[in-house]
Amino acid sequence: MPGDGPESRLMQALAALAEQVWVLKDRQVVTEKVLAARGIDLQDEIEHFQPDAELAAQLDEQRQHFIASVMASFRDEPAGGS
């Protein structure tokens, strides 16, 4: 039976993550197709793109926020919390 134990939270986190990953994959495929149809083929440029320091810092911040959001259910409730 589903419950509130670690295994249940794990499945919830996995499902949430899979949903978000698929949304991004779908969007990326659609974006590249739309651009290619307009004569802009970005695949090779994206493959070899190297972020500069500013973008690397933005990606670091967003990635760390993303991890914390996905893993949010794996935190013990504060003492006395519901």
Next chain:
Amino acid sequence: MKVQLHQKGRASVDFLADLGMWSGGLGPTVNELMASRGLVDNGLAEDLDERIAQVDAAMADSPTYFAWSEMGEFLSKRHGVVAHEAFEEIKPEILPELDQLEKGPTQIERADQDPTPDYARGVEFHRTTGGWDGHPYQGFVHGEIIHRKYVAKNYPGDIFGQRRSVLSELPRQDYQRIFEMGTSSGHFTVPLQETFPDAQITGCDMSATMMEQAQRAANERGWNWRLLQVPAENTGLESGSFDLVASFILLHEMPASAIRNIFAEAYRLLEPGGDMLMSDVRPFRDMDRLTEWRAYYLAVNGGEPHWLEAATIDLAAVAEEVGFVNARSFAHIEEFRYPWVTVAHKPE
């Protein structure tokens, strides 16, 4: 050598590194939860294996503890796979450079037969996929992708700066003939040569695959190192050949008996008046029971089968047992209690 991963490899490695930071960041919360359940000091079992079972049982209902332990397991299994996949993406463009850098003054003297000692045979240290010879370019994969882009973000302080600054613990600045035990991909060998630019460096490792990256690092800089595929405890080199024998983060990969043999070999290889500097992990005697539990837990689950023996042996005492004098073992960086440095002198 500038390594630029492609988009998927770069994003995957960055993700794992940040996931490791997130998981490691749960540590203080885990400590607090353990304390609230009496799992501190004498509330923790004396025996380390019993302590692990005790904590696992007492924390079984904690999502934070579950996430901390499961993410550690995931990262241990996953980092080698992701690094290999990242390498495959850049392989066509980087192979010519890698192969070209194997040409030059530094060459590897390869063993006729696999020199891996029994205690290391079949072990995937750090749970790195396939072990040190698990990929034709494992020296590059581990040194330049795993170590530089993943491990470096997940260990306290500057792990490359530490390899340089420990050399300030040596009593002299004029070493001419240096032997490094456990050269691996050369991350300690480079600062050794930069600190002692006039020294002739000889290095050894049981894995030629790992040393190929050290070879590239030396050839890229025009350095002439002699690299030998031999176990550090039995080099076959002439006695009294060196004035410094050094290693960084090697000893915890071997049992106490091998450490004794390595110290004896270091003593034999040094000329009278020479010095030994071995940097490794923090010993358990320097930890409280909670810190000791965490170190042992990470070793047991992190592909470190010999950590317990290495962390419980008195390295300064072993050095003096084999003949060294003025042997000292201490924390190089007070804040981290790491690296743990053992310095000893061979009498005139």
